[in-house]
Amino acid sequence: MNYGNLRDRPVDFSSHGEWSLCPHCRYRRLVPHDELYGRAQDCPGCSLSVGPGKWQTGASDLILTSADVRWVCEVSWFHTSVHRVWPPAAAAAEDRAVHLGTYEAAIESMLYRMSAMAEHDQQFYLHRVEVPDISVDPAMHDDLGEALTGFVELNAVTSTGYQGLRYINEEEQKGSISLAVSPRAIRSVQSVAIPAPGLSAVVTARTTDCARRYDADRAAAESTLLPVDRENPLGRLDRLMGTTVSARRLRERDHRMWSAIGELFDGLSSIYVADVAPGLRERLEDAVRATLAVGPAAGSGIAEVYRRYAGLIVRSSEVLALVGAVPASRPTLFD
Known part of the structure; x- marks a missing residue:
């Protein structure tokens, strides 16, 4: 599309790997994401081993x-x-x-x-x-x-x-x-x-299901606490160490909450940004988590914020x- 004298390049957030250079011979190849930080790989150009995280960023378009x-x-x-x-x-x-x-x-x-x-x-x-x-x-x-x-x-x-x-x-x-x-x-x-406004990623049935599942998992996690746990909340270190029976209940609740929010983000990313680079998916999730850092929110609220920023990618x-x-x-x- 054109506006005045400007030409927008096609936008493509999809990614199946990174164009990378061998640190030994500068051989250029498309390295799948799971190989970038996985086990060492032999370079097709020089046969030398390239360790995880050692491939250097190359240009996606040499022209x-x-x-x-x-x-x-x-x-x-x-x-x-x-x-x-x-x-x-x-x-x-x-x-x-x-x-x-x-x-x-x-x-x-x-x-x-x-x-x-x-x-x-x-x-x-x-x-x-x-x-x-x-x-x-x-x-x-x-x-x-x-x-x-x-x-x-x-x-x-x-x-x-x-x-x-x-x-x-x-x-x-x-x-x-x-x-x-x-x-x-x-x-x-x-x-x-x-x-x-108005350019969020669209709501799907799967979005609603993910949000409802998160709400149910969160409610189930909260139900494991007794009134005394809520009346005398312990510090984070006490919960991590499990110093008391109450602390262990709070720790287990926290673990279940973390698992629930992780599953919610996994579900949302599979709906909206499944084909983008893992690093971008992580940055999107981190940005949404930072926005919601003020406290727990209902699944629909988390999904709404996620859709708002995912819209910049999918729309x-x-x-x-x-x-x-x-x-x-x-x-x-x-x-």
């Missing part, structure tokens, strides 16, 4: 790593942040560049920040960015360690005389190509609050249409 960088100016780029107006004023400092990526990478970054950076209570925004006149270094660069924060050192980007550089993203949508650019290179931005075309319909604005940081 995008060539010296021809014209495509960078022809497609839309994305970023997620807690700033309604982006880039924020902090980016006006001369020593800051900004991080841009695919739609998939931007959504995964938001999910990561919700749990790992305790931003689950913040309103996030999806920013669709146009950089049609940017000069891009034709060389590929290493992933930038501060990419998840959204800011990188400007000197690291412009020291070779260009306004932007490409690198293989090793954190979000692994293997995708991301950009670090000078804010001055951004011509326009379209922004929308996410998750968007991505509608999210793109929503942000694409927003009037583009020109950053005014440097006016």
